[in-house]
Amino acid sequence: MAHASTGGAVRAGGITGEEKKVIFASSLGTVFEWYDFYLYGSLAAIISKQFFSGVNPTAAFIFALMAFAAGFAVRPFGALVFGRLGDLVGRKYTFLVTILIMGLSTFIVGILPNYETIGVTAPIILIGLRLLQGLALGGEYGGAATYVAEHAPDGKRGLFTSWIQTTATLGLFLSLLVILVTRTSVGEEAFAAWGWRIPFLVSVILLAVSVWIRMTLSESPAFQKMKSEGKTSKAPIKESFGQWSNLKVVILALFGLTAGQAVVWYTGQFYALFFLTQTLKVDGFTANIMIALSLAIGTPFFVLFGWLSDKIGRKPIIMLGCLLSILTYFPLFHALTNAANPALAQAIATAPVKVVADPATCSFQFNPVGTSKFTTSCDIAKAFLAKNSVNYENEAAPAGTVAAIHVGDTVIPSYEGTGLAADAAKAANGAFETGLFQSLQTAGYPVAVKETEKDGVKTTTYSMAPADLSKMNQPLVVGILFVLVLYVTMVYGPIAAMLVEMFPTRIRYTSMSLPYHIGNGWFGGFLPTTAFAMVAATGDIYYGLWYPIVVAAMTLVIGTLFVRETKDNDVHDLG
Structure with a gap:
């Protein structure tokens, strides 16, 4: 020194x-x-x-x-x-x-x-x-x-x-x-x-x-x-x-x-x-x-x-x-x-999100080469929340339980994707994400809704809204x-x-x-x-x-x- x-x-x-x-x-x-x-x-x-x-x-x-x-x-x-x-x-x-x-x-x-x-x-x-x-x-x-x-x-x-x-x-x-x-x-x-x-x-x-x-x-x-x-x-x-x-x-x-x-x-x-x-x-x-x-x-x-x-x-x-x-x-x-x-902060305080799932079905979703498929009900639920930066808590459920997301007092069940055909999995995921976005929006979370029309077919898409x-x-x-x-x-x-x-x-x-x-x-x-x-x-x-x-x-x-x-x-x- x-x-x-x-x-x-x-x-x-x-x-x-x-x-x-x-x-x-x-x-x-x-x-x-x-x-x-x-x-x-x-x-x-x-x-x-x-x-x-x-x-x-x-x-x-x-x-x-x-x-x-x-x-x-x-x-x-x-x-x-x-x-x-x-x-x-x-x-x-x-x-x-x-x-x-x-x-x-x-x-x-x-x-x-x-x-x-x-x-x-x-x-x-x-x-x-x-x-x-x-x-x-x-x-x-x-x-x-x-x-x-x-x-x-x-x-x-x-x-x-x-x-x-x-x-x-x-x-x-x-x-x-x-x-x-x-x-x-x-x-x-x-x-x-x-x-x-x-x-x-x-x-x-x-x-x-x-x-x-x-x-x-x-x-x-x-x-x-x-x-x-x-x-x-x-x-x-x-x-x-x-x-x-x-x-x-x-x-x-x-x-x-x-x-x-x-x-x-x-x-x-x-x-x-x-x-x-x-x-x-x-x-x-x-x-x-x-x-x-x-x-x-x-x-x-x-x-x-x-x-x-x-x-x-x-x-x-x-x-x-x-x-x-x-x-x-x-x-x-x-x-x-x-x-x-402030809208997000208020929603987190008044309608906290919780994932109730069998811990054995939950993975740490790190997939750098893009080859792994996360198909359990817990992984599907958490993948949505992580992708949309939604704050949540975890609660253990009995073995074999299908995961569910609680948004305040509202419960949105996830689904098991293992073994589902591609069309069935797409339909199930669409219904799950739509229901979850709607529940988040009702609870006060900032959700953006976009209406589009193509060939006479109207489509509604949801995403987390940017800060106001x-x-x-x-x-x-x-x-x-x-x-x-x-x-x-x-x-x-x-x-x-x-x-x-x-x-x-x-x-x-x-x-x-x-x-x-x-x-x-x-x-x-x-x-x-x-x-x-x-x-x-x-x-x-x-x-x-x-x-x-x-x-x-x-x-x-x-x-x-x-x-x-x-x-x-x-x-x-x-x-």
């Missing part, structure tokens, strides 16, 4: 022009990082149709989420590869390579032919690009944070590195703006067909600017000093993870800092968006606008908490962010339901989203400075990158998929929140008890 500074005086005055250049150039990488990831996350539904159309829609969306997660899965391996290079050859050249890989991979997604054009090759290439992006990102953040921190004067590392954290959210904000402008310019139909490619293609501008600026930078002074003294590590991976004195600090950084920071980050910005659009049925345009507003209001707090961490310490702010998240996630998301879709904008309390929704973003700024604003300060210069890039990317790549990156699966398994739309709450609680306990404050550590300690 880095030792306490023995004599570094805090420099008076503001940030110099050269320091501004260092911060800006380093931060462009994180803009790129979140611009790309947010593009893919918010366009997952469209990407699933473009690249995974060979399977059913549910399986396609799951595949799209898995491809999204693939980039996160390999980030720790990128941290090892590029962290080692950064400690061997230098910070500047390593994160110049990572941004080239990342930027070109993002651009290629925009020109990649879809499934209809080149078949299964399309999703294979897409996943390959996601893996390359993940590997590059594994080396990007550690290099940027290390580079800025090693340029920062003593007493201002929290402030300097907080700008990196700020531009991560600015990357999300930028992606939202590009998506919204493109959608508005070309129209929803054209956007779904080809317009979605434009935001990916625009990324080449970010790439060109970032590479040009980074080429003009010099190596960090701490690395130059270490290299001139011949003290660079010859085996940074072995030193970082093969020696218990440093490995234990890596473990503490993961479980006592970055795991909790990651789940708070992803809950506040990714999961909140999915919850609005998938569960509360808020249209994508409105949801993106409200997320963008909350980000715009909340972004300055990254700098505020980075600056404050130079005064009172990094640890208290990060731990407080975790604590507030643990205590308030459930009431905040309940409040979000009430504000964004006229009844939505949009200022309150933005306020709740801002609180979630505020928690993000508390845990994320000081984290870069703290991770840099935990490790000696000779192995800093390698040592800090791995816990950061395991935390954010695995604990955070898999949060949407994990939470979605937890909701699907239980029927409770809020059940997925237990994942970030439990992880944040683990970080709160371990961080409070075992992680030491670092703000007075000397980042020029060579180790």
Whole structure:
């Protein structure tokens, strides 16, 4: 661990022009990082149709989420590869390579032919690009944070590195703006067909600017000093993870800092968006606008908490962010339901839905290849409710009982689909879904009814209605989203400075990158998929929140008890 500074005086005055250049150039990488990831996350539904159309829609969306997660899965391996290079050859050249890989991979997604054009090759290439992006990102953040921190004067590392954290959210904000402008310019139909490619293609501008600026930078002074003294590590991976004195600090950084920071980050910005659009049925345009507003209001707090961490310490702010998240996630998301879709909230309260079924006939309906058939009465009932994001409880029934759905006091029996001919199954399913939609509508659930006529035959179709904008309390929704973003700024604003300060210069890039990317790549990156699966398994739309709450609680306990404050550590300690 880095030792306490023995004599570094805090420099008076503001940030110099050269320091501004260092911060800006380093931060462009994180803009790129979140611009790309947010593009893919918010366009997952469209990407699933473009690249995974060979399977059913549910399986396609799951595949799209898995491809999204693939980039996160390999980030720790990128941290090892590029962290080692950064400690061997230098910070500047390593994160110049990572941004080239990342930027070109993002651009290629925009020109990649879809499934209809080149078949299964399309999703294979897409996943390959996601893996390359993940590997590059594994080396990007550690290099940027290390580079800025090693340029920062003593007493201002929290402030300097907080700008990196700020531009991560600015990357999300930028992606939202590009998506919204493109959608508005070309129209929803054209956007779904080809317009979605434009935001990916625009990324080449970010790439060109970032590479040009980074080429003009010099190596960090701490690395130059270490290299001139011949003290660079010859085996940074072995030193970082093969020696218990440093490995234990890596473990503490993961479980006592970055795991909790990651789940708070992803809950506040990714999961909140999915919850609005998938569960509360808020249209994508409105949801993106409200997320963008909350980000715009909340972004300055990254700098505020980075600056404050130079005064009172990094640890208290990060731990407080975790604590507030643990205590308030459930009431905040309940409040979000009430504000964004009051009709749905009222229906859940007055006419709760319950599935009464033999547990032995109920499956966890994960079917990524689209081959399994869910034909038991329980599976048929739960498949309908899951597809329409209807909150429900489970009640066990005696063996052999045909499942039934209770909507308030109304009971709608399901049916056994095993062995039914295709026509009979279609008729039975049509009658079941129509009866269930009608019961939900009578109970006050927002149901859309559409009448069509073809060849003199009238057809009525039902679906869950989108949230009613006229009844939505949009200022309150933005306020709740801002609180979630505020928690993000508390845990994320000081984290870069703290991770840099935990490790000696000779192995800093390698040592800090791995816990950061395991935390954010695995604990955070898999949060949407994990939470979605937890909701699907239980029927409770809020059940997925237990994942970030439990992880944040683990970080709160371990961080409070075992992680030491670092703000007075000397980042020029060579180790």
